[in-house]
Amino acid sequence: MSSSRWYGDDRLHYGVGIEDTFIPHERVGHRKLDEYELTQHYSHWEEDLDLVAASGAEFLRWGIPWYLVEPAPGQFDWSWIDRVAERMHELGLRCIVDLMHYGTPLWLENSFLNAEYPERVASYARAVAERYQAVWSDFTPLNEPVVNAEWCGQNAAWPPYLEGQDGFVKVIMQLGRGMVRTQQEIAAVHPDPTFVHVDAGFLFEGETSPLSRGLLEERRFVALDLITGRVDADSPITGWLTANGVTDAELQWFRDNAVTPDVVGVNYYPRFSKARIRDGVVDPVRADAAGLRELVEAYSARYQRPMAITESSLVGTPEEKIEWLQQSAAELAALRSEGHEIVAFTWFPFFTLVDWLYRFDSQSPDAWFREFGLVDLVRGADQSLDRVRNASFDVFLELAREGRADDQ
Incomplete structure (x- = not known):
C-alpha cells in the first residue's frame, strides 16, 4: 500500500476480521487456545483471503501469531507470513495488522509481567514493520487492553494468572508501556504508518459492585488515557491507580512518551458489550444500536480522533445478522451526519470462532x-472445515459496494 491515509477520504469503509486469539500456554485444566489452528486458518488461509476479497471488504483485521513467528528471542520465522502478505497484496486487501492479540511467546517468562515485555514486543513489532513496509501500513499495537488485563490480571484465566484489582493494574501498566514502545519503534522504521488503537466498548447498566459504575466507566478508558498522556493528578482514575501501586514517576513516563492514535477503534457486540455487574457476576444486557451510539459519542468526545468500529457481530440466524448489519449501517450514517468522524465498520469475526x-x-x-x-x-x-457463506454475506457485500460507490 503506497499510502495509509485512507481514513481521510470522508467515507465509511467496510472490512472484516479473522479471530486471532493466541494463548499457547498450557497447564492442568487449561488447553492451548490458537484460533487459527482450531478454525484451520493455517491450512485454509488462501481460501479465507479469497472469501474476504469476495465479500467486498476493503480491509482485513488479521493478526500475527507472535509465539510462532519469534520461536526464540530475536529469531524470526517469516515463511508463512511472507506468503500471506503477498497474497493480501495481490488481492488489494488493506491489512490492519493485529500485532498483539492476547498471548505472548512461551519463552517470555511470566508473560506480560516480565520486565523485558515492553521492549520485547516493541522489537518484534519493529521487525514486522520493517520487513513488510511495502505492503502493510496499518497497525494495532495491542487489541483490547482492558479485556487483556481482565483475563490475565484480574480473573487469573490467562498468563500470568494474577487476580483482583492489583493484578489488573500491574498488567495494564505493562500493556500500556508495550503499546507506547510499539508505536515508537514502528514509527522509527516505517515511512508512513497508521496506528489503529482498539478498545473494547464496555457499557454498564445500574449500579455495579465491587467496583462502582463510575469507576468502571473510567477504567474502560485507562489504556488509551495512559498512552496518550492524559493521566495526571486531576484525572478521575489516578487515585485508583496509585492506590494499587502506580507511582507518580510511572505516570510521568506516559506523559513524557505520549503517542497519538490515528484512528480510535471500538469493539461493540450488541448482545454482550453492555452488562449489569453485581458482586463480580456479569449479566449481559442487550443494547442494540443505542449502545453503539453511546460508545461512539463517548469516545468521539474524549479523544476527538477518527473512529472505527473495529469489531461487531452476533451469534444468531442469518436474518438476525442481516438485521444488525442494517441497524449498524443506519446508526453510523446518522452519527456521521451529526459530525462524528466514523471511518470504518468491521464485521468481526468473519467466520465461526471457537x-x-x-x-x-x-x-x-x-x-x-x-x-x-x-x-x-x-x-x-474428512475432518476439514468447509467454509460456507450464509445469507448475511451478500448483504455485507452490498453495503461494502455502496461504501465504495460513495467515493466515485
Whole structure:
C-alpha cells in the first residue's frame, strides 16, 4: 500500500476480521487456545483471503501469531507470513495488522509481567514493520487492553494468572508501556504508518459492585488515557491507580512518551458489550444500536480522533445478522451526519470462532463453535472445515459496494 491515509477520504469503509486469539500456554485444566489452528486458518488461509476479497471488504483485521513467528528471542520465522502478505497484496486487501492479540511467546517468562515485555514486543513489532513496509501500513499495537488485563490480571484465566484489582493494574501498566514502545519503534522504521488503537466498548447498566459504575466507566478508558498522556493528578482514575501501586514517576513516563492514535477503534457486540455487574457476576444486557451510539459519542468526545468500529457481530440466524448489519449501517450514517468522524465498520469475526471457554474444557472444538460470521464452518467427513457463506454475506457485500460507490 503506497499510502495509509485512507481514513481521510470522508467515507465509511467496510472490512472484516479473522479471530486471532493466541494463548499457547498450557497447564492442568487449561488447553492451548490458537484460533487459527482450531478454525484451520493455517491450512485454509488462501481460501479465507479469497472469501474476504469476495465479500467486498476493503480491509482485513488479521493478526500475527507472535509465539510462532519469534520461536526464540530475536529469531524470526517469516515463511508463512511472507506468503500471506503477498497474497493480501495481490488481492488489494488493506491489512490492519493485529500485532498483539492476547498471548505472548512461551519463552517470555511470566508473560506480560516480565520486565523485558515492553521492549520485547516493541522489537518484534519493529521487525514486522520493517520487513513488510511495502505492503502493510496499518497497525494495532495491542487489541483490547482492558479485556487483556481482565483475563490475565484480574480473573487469573490467562498468563500470568494474577487476580483482583492489583493484578489488573500491574498488567495494564505493562500493556500500556508495550503499546507506547510499539508505536515508537514502528514509527522509527516505517515511512508512513497508521496506528489503529482498539478498545473494547464496555457499557454498564445500574449500579455495579465491587467496583462502582463510575469507576468502571473510567477504567474502560485507562489504556488509551495512559498512552496518550492524559493521566495526571486531576484525572478521575489516578487515585485508583496509585492506590494499587502506580507511582507518580510511572505516570510521568506516559506523559513524557505520549503517542497519538490515528484512528480510535471500538469493539461493540450488541448482545454482550453492555452488562449489569453485581458482586463480580456479569449479566449481559442487550443494547442494540443505542449502545453503539453511546460508545461512539463517548469516545468521539474524549479523544476527538477518527473512529472505527473495529469489531461487531452476533451469534444468531442469518436474518438476525442481516438485521444488525442494517441497524449498524443506519446508526453510523446518522452519527456521521451529526459530525462524528466514523471511518470504518468491521464485521468481526468473519467466520465461526471457537469460544474462549474451550480452553477450560475437554470437549472437541466443535462443541464450542460460535456462529458469529458471514461464513460458517462446517466439518466434513474428512475432518476439514468447509467454509460456507450464509445469507448475511451478500448483504455485507452490498453495503461494502455502496461504501465504495460513495467515493466515485
